[in-house]
Amino acid sequence: MSKKPIRTRYAPSPTGHLHIGGARTALFSYLWARKNGGSFVVRIEDTDVERNVEDAEAKQMDGLKWLGLDWDESVDIGGPYAPYRSMDRMDIYREYIDRLSEEGLAYPCYCTSEELEADRERQLAEGVAPRYSGRCRHLTAEEREALEAQGRNPSIRFKAPGGRTVTVQDEVRGEVHFDTDGIGDFIIARPDGRPTYNFAVTVDDALMEITHVLRAEEHLSNTPRQILIYEALGFDAPKFGHVSLILNPDGKKMSKRDESILQFIDQYKDLGYLPEALINFLVLLGWAPEGEEAEREIFSREELVQSFSLHRMSKAPAVFDTVKLRWMNNHYIKESSLERIVDLALPHLIRAGRVSPDLSDEAKSWVTRLVSLYREQLDYVAQIVDLTEMFFREDVRYAEAAKEVLRQEQVPQVMKAFIGQIEQADDFSPDTVKTLLKAVQKETGYKGKQLFMPVRAAVTGEVHGPDLKETISLLGRDTVAGRLNHLLKNREQILGG
């Protein structure tokens, strides 16, 4: 007997950009399919037409693509189970809804939302679980006609059986039991025939032969309803895995307007986070590698495909630790090719007006050196703009610590000597700069901190920074000489009291 091929899916509703939570669920689903040589399906759950956003579908898919998660079947490439958009599957849902109605497993409900809301409030006030009253469950044909004569258009409710226990075999939580008495008759189709999520998702997962439904924990309580539908329709239920939520740094559930954390994948993309860093970071939020690998934290997508497993999923919610994400991204920035980082940095530098959009080869190689100089301290590429600010300004802004250094008595002498050396130099490569500083040392007798700190402070306005000779070389002869001369002339004024 051959095992059924593993099929997983990511089924977002097209209401916005790819969220970090959705990205993680998609990643888990993707990894599980890939690990088992199965298929990963991206399906669009767009039955809530009022909420649908114009290009959200494309945004979701762009986000997945950027992360490097490719799919085998979806709206764009089709597949054997097409269509992959709920609203294109209306005929299918109608068929199953009719079937349930005919079999007496579903019935029309004429209650208005006002009536329903009133019921709910009353039940809440009485401290009872809010649940559908069952008012329309036993309507006679005459009563139905009368209600329809009033112009009331029915929605369709699923008849939830009472007195039973539904067991969810959850891949991450184990067996979870639900008493069906806690489940009221729920709506499976709106008056215009559009199915609700619980119904559409069930029919789609069943028909598409999804074997593993991996999704957020908030769906766990919905699962018994879906299992009831699977049973009523005579489908085998897939395996479920409910992944714990991602919490913000305060340990709270993220809300849409939560600003303590960037929530959308494209925001990270725009800031210059690398997809492999996001993947690596996200997968560790709720999943842990096994055995020896538990001591590592850097995993490529290929390695994850190898190592991923459902039984290593965590039941506890995970806090999104921005600091660790930055560390991880910095790690990947250092690992990746310089060329790639330059390409990512360029748009930021251009937007900041630092470099021209149509830059010469010469300028490009200058930017490459600049990025190279700062690469290892980038948590995300956009930081390059602020980090290199002093390369692009006329006047130097001297930090207090730099002024302190520049007040040392040897400073004028060192600076004069350095200017003299610069004027005589043939070129201004880092090696040359090194030689020039050596010469200054010989000429003045100052060395080490007494030499380098004043030079750094005078030229950059800071007492910290990356490699000095490269910095000076990149700044260029004119700029360096200019800054030194300016400082020499206006020393009193610049250094103040």
Place this chain on the structure above:
RNA sequence: GGCCCGUUGGUGAAGCGGUUAACACACCAGCCUUUCACGCUGGCAUGCAGGGGUUCGAAUCCCCUACGGGUCACCA
């Protein structure tokens, strides 16, 4: 309020009845470096939400409590 899920250091976490309670981020100290960063070395939970059990032995099994979360939509 009912039902359901969870709780190991500041954070992600390993741990599956007997361990000095891994590893990583962060933090602290030292080394390296003209400086910063990188890198390296070392430190960092006497305790696993609290309380009861079970057991020779519990972070690991059971129960209760507390706290956090999810859900109870014609949203997904």
